[in-house]
Amino acid sequence: MALQRLQIEGEWFTDEGGHARILRGVNLGGDCKMPFTPNGHTNLPTDFSDHRTVSFIGRPFPLSDATEHFARLKAWGFNCLRLLTTWEAVEHEGPGKYDEAYLDYFATLCRMADDYGMYVFIDFHQDVWSRMTGGDGAPGWCFEAVGLDFTKFHEAGAAHVMQYKYDFARGGRQEDRYGTMTWSQNYRYPANALMWTFFFAGKTFCPDFMIEGRNVQDYLQDHYIGAMEAIAHRVKDLPNVIGFDSLNEPGSGYVGQSLAMGDAGKSLSGVKHRRPGLDWTAVDGLAVARGLPRDIERLKLDWEVKRVVSDGVERVNPNGVSIWLDGAACPFEQAGAYRIVNGKLEVLDEDFFRLRNGKPLAMERDFMGPFFQRVARAMRDIEPDWLLFAELDPGEGFAHGFPQDTPRGTVNASHWYDIVTLGTKTFGFPTWLNPYNGRTLEGGDAIEEYYTKQLGFIKEHSKELNDGQGAPTLIGEFGIPYDLHQASAYKAWAAGDRSDGPWEKHVVALDLMYNALDKLLISSAHWNYTASNRNDQAVGDGWNQEDLSIYSIDQRDNRNDINSGGRALAGFVRPYARSIAGRPLKVKFKRETGAFRFVFEALGEGETEIFVPALQYPNGFEVEVEGGRATRDDKNQSLRVTADGAGKVGVSITRL
Secondary structure, eight states: OOOOOOEEETTEEEOTTOOEEOOEEEEEOGGGGSOTBTTOOTTSOOOSTTTTTOBOTTSSOOHHHHHHHHHHHHHTTOOEEEEEEOHHHHHOSBTTBOOHHHHHHHHHHHHHHHHTTOEEEEEEOOBSSOGGGTSBOSOTHHHHHHTBOGGGHHHHTOOOOHHHHOOTTTOSOOTTTSOTTGGGGGGGSHHHHHHHHHHHHHHHHOTTOEETTEEHHHHHHHHHHHHHHHHHHHHTTOTTEEEEESOSSOOOTTTTOBTTTBGGGGOTTOOOOOOSEEOOOHHHHHHHHTTOOEEEEEEEEETTTTEEEEEEEEEEOTTOOOOBOTTOOOHHHHTTSEEEETTEEEESOTTTTTEETTEEOOIIIIIIHHHHHHHHHHHHTTOTTOEEEEOOOGGGOSSSOSOTTOOSSEEEOOOOOOHHHHHHSOOOOSEEEOTTTOOEEESHHHHHHHHHHHHHHHHHGGGGTTTTTOOOBEEOOOOOOSSHHHHHHHHHHHTTOOSSGGGHHHHHHHHHHHHHHHHHTOEEEEEEEOTTOOSOTTTTTTSTTOOOOSBOGGGOOOTTOTTTTBSSGGGTOOOEEEEESEEEEEEEEETTTTEEEEEEEESSSOEEEEEOOTTTOTTOEEEEEESEEEEEEGGGTEEEEEESSSEEEEEEEEEO
C-alpha cells in the first residue's frame, strides 16, 4: 500500500498531502514482553538461567498466522500499531550480540503492517526493568555488568517476581500470593531502584563507577540505544514506520528521594505519597541490597475508610542475603551516601539523591530531557523524519511536565487508565466509586466527564512541546481488564452463553473512554491485542495475571468469522475519521442509537475518509453531508467525503 510518511503540525499528525490523520491504534501485543522459545509466560516456572539463549521470534505471533491477525485488526478499524519489542529480544545473548534472525522477523512484521494500511511506531517496552525483577525489558546480563546477582533477588526480598511467588501446583488466580497489579510495586524495590538510578543518573551519583571504560549510565544507555539502532536500520526505508517510543513507563529510581524519608523528599508539601505495598525508603533498599535485614511498614487500601493505611511491619531479608556479587561494592556507598558500621547502615548524606551543589534535582529536567535528546538523535541519524513518542515516569503524574529541552518532532505518548477499574478488576456502573479517596460518580455522563478531564490534563501538556508550537497527543496505552468481576464473562462463556449480556460492562467502560478521546480529538493506542490470550485467570495476556487483550483464542469459535475471538467489540469498533482534508472540529458517536456526527473545517476539495464499521450498522446506514458529498465503499467499511470547497463540513450517519 505504501502509506505516506507522517509529520506533525501543531496538535495534528499530517500526511504529505496536508491531511490531518487520527491514529486509532492498538498495542501489539501483550505477550511480546516474554520469550516465545521457551514459552516465557509468567504462569510457567523458570529461574531465568536460560536468559542468554531465549528467542522472541513468534511474538506477537508466528509469521504464518500474521495474515489472520492483521486482517482482523484492519476489519476492526485500526490504522496504527504500537508494535512492542524489548531490549532483551534484540540483545539477550550478551553485550553487542544482536539476534539477527529476530531483527529479520520484526522487520517483516513492519512491512506486512503497511499492506493492511497500518502505521507503526516501535515501542521498546519495559515494565519494572526486566523479567528478573518482576516485569520485562532489559537483558539479564545487565545485572552482572553492574555487579548484581539476580539469582539472589527473591531470597533477599529485593524484587517481587510472580514466578517465585506463584504456587504452580495450585494454579488459578492467586491474590494471596501475587495480588492484582502488585508487579508495579517493584519500582520501589531495591533491584529496580538501583538499575533505574544507574541508567538515568549514574554520572551524577556514582561518577567513578566505570564499566569497560564508560560510566555505568553511558554503558547501559549505549547498549539500550544500540539495540534500538539495530532495529531502526532494518526498517528505515518503510514509510509506514513513523518513529520510536522513548522508553515505556520509565522508572526514576532514587532520583529526588531523601535517603531516610523516601518519597517524602519529592513532595513540596512534605506529605509522603502512600501507596499499597511495602513502604520502601532509599535507606531500606540500599540496606536490603547490602544484605541487612530491614523492618518495613506494609500499607494496604482500606475500603471502609477509603484511604491507604498501615497493615503492620514486615521483616525483609531476614537471612541477610546480599544481592551484590562477590567482589562487587555498592557504588553509592563508595560515593559517600552511607556507610556500614557494626552491621548497621549509617546515613552520611540525607540529600545524596536530592541535591547537587545545593540545587534540587528534577527527574524530568536533569535526566529525562537529555535522554530524550539521545534517543531522538540516534534515531534521526538513521531516518531524519522519525517522530519521538515521549513518555515520562507515570508514577510522577506530570509533576513538572515535559522538560524544556525535549527535542522537536515529539509526540505526547503518555498513558492513561481508569486506575480504579485496572487495580480492582471491577467497573462500577452506574455508580463508580474511587476507593482511594471515596469519590463517587453517578451515571455514564459523569464518568465520561471524569475521563475527559483526566485525558484533557494530559493533552494540555502537549502544548509545551516543539518549542511551544504544540504536539499531537496519542494516548500510548489505555484499556480495561477483561476478567472483570471475578472473570464473570469467561464463566458465562464457558457455560455456553454467547450473548452480549456478560460483556455489557466491558462495552460501557470502553464506550465512555472512546467518547472522551473523541471529544478531545486525540489519537490513541488501545492496550492490547494478544494472540495467545486465554480465558484463564492465571494466564490472560501471559504476563503477571494481566488480561486486557481485546482478543482471545479461547473465544474464537468460528474461523470463518473475522470477528470471532473479539471481546466486547461494540465498545471499541466504532466510526471515526481516519484522514481529514482539513482540520477536525467535533466528533460524537452515540453507541446506543448509532448516531454519528463529524464536523471539520475543509481546506479545499480534498477527500476525507471515515471508517464506518458494519458491526455498528448491521442493517445499513444513511448519510447526510452539509457542505459536500459522500461516496460509499461498504465493502471496505469506508465513507469518503469531498467538500464543496473551503469551509465547515458536517457529516451525519444514522443507523437503519
